[in-house]
Amino acid sequence: MSSITIKSLPPLKAIRKHCLECVGNCRDDVRTCTGTDCLLWPYRFGTNPFRKTMAEAERTKRGKTMNHRHKPQ
């Protein structure tokens, strides 16, 4: 009986791992990857570039509040 071990990884970490394997475990090659048509390309650093940071989200929220307060009546 064989046992298969499946490691649980957060999705972004799994993408990072996949990208490293794709280019032979060379971090520089992941950084300079030219495969912009690859669906994983934006996530190759193991982060989501489309996600706002908490600071950005707070700034946006405050901006909306300020705009709301200063609207002419």
Ligand code: SF4
């Ligand atoms: S973005 Fe795509 S092509 Fe580039 S390293 Fe990752 S899996 Fe490979």
